[in-house]
């Protein structure tokens with residue numbers, strides 16, 4: 001097997017790998033790097049221009065895996081895109097939103113290459129989406145080239161996420177994709193087979209996160225709710241930055257349950273655009289497939305309000321409220337970024353992070369700052385001292401590093417390939433696996449360099 005990592009910037013970036021397995025050319029994910037803008041955010045698609053892709057596999061619908069798909073399909077228009085049933089509807093919705101966001105960015109930034117794709121291009125590619133039912137193997141033939149068997153398995157992480165097994169001539173390759181083994185409020189944890197594989201491709205997002213004794217997802221939810229109660233009681237507002245896909249619906253479900261159990265005082269809850277639209281999709285997926293546990297009616301029961309548009313950096317909002325807004329990493333010019341500029345300078349407020357923050361994003365930088373430090377909102381040309389509480393809660397959508405090492409030891413591959421992680425996180429996995437199982441070869445593919453596995 002040959003592997004080409006097309007994520008030119010390394011780190012998590014724009015996820016996209018070409019697997020050449022026997023005669024099959026398979027592209028796994030075609031993401032967009034949230035830290036870059038315009039063409040620089042795409043994987044190095046020109047590197048595969050002359051390759052006839054047999055199919056594309058989409059592991060899930062976060063934009064760092066999906067956001068570049070219409071661009072690569074421009075040159076591979078007939079290629080089928082394999083995805084789980086929930087991803088079938090979520091992918092189109094996420095891409096349409098991304099297109100609209102890029103149109104706005106074009107006005108704001110003057111980047112003339114935006115949008116990178118159009119709604120018409122999305123229309124053209126949707127018929128190529130190929131549904132994969134979890135745990136059901138589909139075999140694809142190639143004329144004169146044998147066959148490859150593909151199976152998706154539930155990967156937790158977010159609705160529709162899949163780990164993928166590919167079997168060619170008795171060689172087994174398993175990709176974890178982004179994975180979470182612990183169940184979330186609205187989604188069961190990953191259910192992967194434990195049978196032996198030849199090559200295991202793992203995500204390494206949390207390679208630097210040391211486990212904390214006694215801390216579980218449940219205790220973190222309780223700690224988050226206690227913090228929100230404290231903030232509301234003292235007359236402040238709490239901002240919970242979230243990814244629109246998955247995490248927003250989970251946090252709303254947590255708030256709803258807490259309100260019902262008397263653990264959340266009466267106070268307004270505000271949300272922003274895409275995540276609220278996705279509520280309808282989650283409701284439908286829940287009803288049709290039972291693969292998520294989410295009901296649209298919690299939005300009415302929580303009396304969720306649309307996020308106020310008029311905000312002035314530094315000028316606090318009088319209302320004590322909870323804001324559940326994207327982006328989760330406080331990417332510039334998003335609702336969470338703009339609201340943080342309002343709340344951060346006032347001590348009664350709090351900004352409560354519940355997911356992964358890339359160290360280079362405003363969210364990552366804020367988490368590394370200390371109370372009292374000056375914080376610069378570059379895109380707003382605004383600086384404020386940090387007076388609000390800034391805290392992190394471990395409700396990550398990604399598995400603990402120890403759980404992934406456990407998976408490695410359980411399936412006992414000959415080769416492990418590292419993906420989806422900053423360099424120090426990948427290094428932790430390389431070192432830990434080398435110590436625990438020296439016979440396993442660990443490959444950390446260099447971007448844009450073909451690797452023989």
Ligand SMILES: [Zn+2]
Nearest residue numbers: 060062157178
């Ligand atoms: Zn993801």
Ligand SMILES: [Zn+2]
Nearest residue numbers: 062064065178
């Ligand atoms: Zn990802």
